[in-house]
Amino acid sequence: MKNFFVYFFSFLLLMNCTSKEKDFYTPVAYNLEIPTLFSDKLIAPIIPVDKPLTIEGVALGKKLFFDKILSKDNTQSCATCHNPAKAFTDNKQFSKGVSGNFGKRNTMPLFNLAWNFDELFTWNGKEFGLETQALEPVTNPIEMHADWVNIAEKLNQNETYRNLFSQAFDSEKIDSTLVTKAIAQFERTLISGNSKFDKYLQGEATLTENETNGFNVFMDEERGDCFHCHGSNNNPLWTDNKFHNNGLDEDFTDLGLGKITGDPNDNGKFKSPSIRNLAFTAPYMHDGRFTTLDEVINHYSEGLKRSSTIDPLMKKINQGGVNLTAKDKADLKAFLLTLTDNEFVNNPAFQK
């Protein structure tokens, strides 16, 4: 009997401890709306168990994404380069950082990032995970050129942010880890899956004859053969998120993946971008060398350059490529544009 009381009181004591923590605000789970096409065709998106999406976390991440407070002199936010109206790009070949320096890479669009199953981000895959990626632009001298200690100080002095962080993360001290956690939560909600082609796949839209032929060019091993790298009706991401050399150059000024792995066999390889939302994301390629989709298509059709790491899927290099007919080229372009998702760029949840 005596033992019983000891247990009983220890139990009460423990209960007491847990209920004490309950005084803190508990953020509300965020319900990520996954398009049916994605949940039907693809494995689950990557949302680390220790980094669940919450309504407070996503809202805070969004606020930070659009806030110039994250830059050295309060002149630049993530959205300066990643503009939601342009599928989170900026239509410039290279973007200017706060200190007036230009990078050598084209800004990447941001959508469906949680479905990048290898979690390798940027053109050459140098960042693993969205949280880690978000650390980088803040300090990069060609981007926001700030210092995380200063940024954390600025945020800690701001009462609104102090409250928002304590609600989202139950924390009184703001630091780079929490800032990037919040931004990554927001980024995982950026889903683009409602273009004309998506509607077509669900029987809600019809393709024109030209668009249908364009899709067939894309899928035909003898003509475009784009699907081996850029997805298909069965892979609504429209990218494999892998690294390839698609024949842009004979010599490489930017080593791409090779710079990261140190393996010369990876030189000139860059991540295949999704071909969703191309209507908004010009110019194209890692260095924004092509201003129009016609230039891109001409590249694959007759502009291929031989190099030792060119992907074996690039055919007939001596003729510069498979030499598509003018009609196939025009139709291919028409098909590519059916992947334009107006709902995504106008989604009020993604605007400032």
Added chain:
Amino acid sequence: MMKKITFTLLISILFFTNCKDDKDCCVFPENITTTINFTHNWNGKEITNQELNELKFTTENGEKISIERLRYLISNLSLVGSNNQFLIDFGENSGSSISVTDISPGTYNLKFTFGLQDKDNKDGEYQLLNSVNFNVPAMLGGGYHYMQFDGKFLNNNDEETGFNFHAIRAVDRTNPNDLKFEDTSFEVDLGSIKIVKNTTIEIKMNVAEWFKNPNTWNLNELNTVLMPNFEAQKMISANGKSVFTLGKIN
């Protein structure tokens, strides 16, 4: 008295719950884990993914080739049951080790299907395979690749040229509105294996066999756009039958 009864009851409960999970009560057989490892060799010399992209292999027909991507699908692996698919990616060194944990001691026939039998080759059906872009276009009947093997070879003009040795269900497109198919997946039967303790089984793929037997493969003639090539698919399938052999068991 009370105490004694409770004690007995407790022991009995413990005893019974313990027994319940085991198939033959009270023999307590150990849990056997079987690991199947796919290894790759070129005519007997083991190769790893550290040897990608080098023109270091010579085919039966005398062409120097490199391997850049080699991934393939096996299904209906007998030790696991039916209706299972495994993608083995040599280049990324993933999927090549398959662990089967709930196997009871006995003698098993080790076999699997290379690729997918027609009945399993359902378009868009497998999320994992869609997610890694392993699909076959609808214009070729849909479903999945059995294998994607890409690399380069030195052609007759000594030029490095890409090859796309992709295996799929053979399709005759003579009439695009009436596709004719031939199931070119095939069964690999590696015979019976006795499993009495934790066992590691090696299954070897001799990559050179794809170009060798019974069809000596001429890469100068057949290198790309093999997917819509009915005859080429049948040849790939025929050559595939001698590709896999049983390796070490321990």
